[in-house]
Every structure is written in C-alpha cells, then in structure tokens.
Amino acid sequence: DDTLAAALEALAADVARSAGRLVVDERPDAVEVAATKSTATDVVTAMDQASQDHLLSRLREARPDDAVMGEEDGGAAGTSGITWVVDPIDGTVNYLYGIPAYAVSVAAVVGDPTQHGGWRPFAAAVYNPVTDELYRARSGGGAFLVVGDEQAPLVPTSCDSLGQALVATGFGYAAERRERQGRLLLDLLPQVRDIRRAGSAALDLCAVAAGRVDAYYETGLNPWDLAGGWLVAHEAGAVVGGLDGPGESLTWACAPGLRTKFAEVVEVGTRTHLEG
Ligand code: IPD
Known part of the structure; x- marks a missing residue:
C-alpha cells in the first residue's frame, strides 16, 4: 500500500544519501582498481564494496525480513517478498576518473529480480553525491528531484520528433x-x-x-x-x-x-x- 511505499521510498532516499556521502567524502585522490569482474575493463574499486556493505547493513537493520541484492559480493535472502536491489556506485568508471556522474541506486522491488520480466520496482532513490541531486519515486506517487531543501517534480521533454x-x-x-x-x-x-x-x-x-x-x-x-x-x-x-x-x-x-x-x-x- 501507499503508506508502506512512502516509508520505503524515504528509507531508500536516506540510505542512498548516506552511502553517497561515504563514496564522495572518502574518495581517494587516486582511486585504485581493486579487482576486475566480467572483463578487464569491468572494474571494482574498494569503495564499491564499502558502499554496498554500508547499504546492506543499513537496510538489514531497518528491514530484517527483506532480501538484498547488490552488484558486488554479498546479499541476503528474505521472507517478506520485498527485495532491495542496490547499485553501490553506478558509473564506476566515472568514479575511477573523477568524472562527476556516478550515483548510488536503491530500489525496493517485488518479484524475483533474477527472472526476466518477473519483477517490478515500487519505491526508489538515485543519488548523485557530487551534485547532491536526489531523484526519488514510488509507484503512483510521481517522481521528484531533491536538491538541498528544494524539491521539484520531474518532467520529461515535449520532444516528438x-x-x-x-x-x-x-x-x-x-x-x-x-x-x-x-x-x-x-x-x-x-x-x-x-x-x-x-x-x-x-x-x-x-x-x-x-x-x-x-x-x-x-x-x-x-x-x-x-x-x-x-x-x-x-x-x-x-x-x-x-x-x-x-x-x-x-x-x-x-x-x-x-x-x-x-x-x-x-x-x-x-x-x-x-x-x-
Ligand atoms: C555501468 C554503467 C554504464 C552502463 C553499463 C553499466 P557500473 O554500471 O551504468 O553507464 O553503460 O552497462 O554496467 O559498472 O558503473 O555499475
């Protein structure tokens, strides 16, 4: 229901912000590649893992019955039917180079995110810690951009060609x-x-x-x-x-x-x- 979705949207925003602050405040002058994943260019930094650990512990503390699925190692099963799908740093290559376009993404979803087409997000936040822009949304509740104390509804362009x-x-x-x-x-x-x-x-x-x-x-x-x-x-x-x-x-x-x-x-x- 909407009360639950609103609470989870607020939680997503809160944890995305705190992980984002960690990622940007603790960014070393020279970021190092800690490991590679699918290919030599698919990199992970120590901060990807630290941010995911932070998100997991905050979400598990607030919502112990929910599952958590993230990009990096870790994750947890749950019993509530809700899964938190998190990207601790989306735009890792930008983070590596110091290009100010990376974000922490946190979404509460229903269904199984590993099954093609069988899942759907219903509350979410995406936070760019460099610009301090927080995007938030919940099902049926509209989408907003929050910067500092200012909040504005998000509206796509009117382009039709x-x-x-x-x-x-x-x-x-x-x-x-x-x-x-x-x-x-x-x-x-x-x-x-x-x-x-x-x-x-x-x-x-x-x-x-x-x-x-x-x-x-x-x-x-x-x-x-x-x-x-x-x-x-x-x-x-x-x-x-x-x-x-x-x-x-x-x-x-x-x-x-x-x-x-x-x-x-x-x-x-x-x-x-x-x-x-
Ligand atoms: C990547 C970024 C990138 C997209 C890749 C993703 P990561 O995520 O979102 O823009 O083109 O497909 O894998 O690795 O930075 O979390």
Missing part, C-alpha cells in the same frame, strides 16, 4: 556485445539530434525523467543498473520499456511524444543487431 531527439545510451563491458551495440548505434546516429554516453545507466534514466535528454536505451543491463532509474522515469511520465534483467534484453525510456518512433527504432535495431 526523432530527428530532434538527444539520445543517451551506454555499452556493456564485453567486446563482442560492444561490437553489436556499435552496429545499432550506427543505425541510430544519422536519425537523431545527437548521442550522449554519460557513463551511468541510473543517471541516464533519471535524465529522461528530468528532461535533460529526450530518450535513453541500452541492452544487457543488470537489475541493479536499472531498477531505481526505471521507476523514476516511469513515475515522471516518461514511456519506459524493458525490465528484463541480465542478457541482451533492451531497456529504454523516452519523452511521451517519442513513444512509437523511438520504441520502433530501438526494438527493431536490437532484434537485428543484438539478438540476430
């Missing part, structure tokens, strides 16, 4: 997937205003919500990359597609006026280049 659309995207870490993603991008690039690759899927989805880009798409995201930003975009009134979790599956969001044109071009492109 693909040729005028500024489109954000991102790429995975595996070379073979990147090559396919590059082919899809090659199809799209001549048809749109321009492309942005900002480096954080969570912030890209929030950028659609905030009208900072007109649309976003990416294939192969993990639940923690997209859960928080997906709900923010959806509640802001953007049209969103894809909630499938790992694989080659497509996640997209766009201004309402682009609905049919954008969905068609990215869905056809994904079928042609990524699933073919």
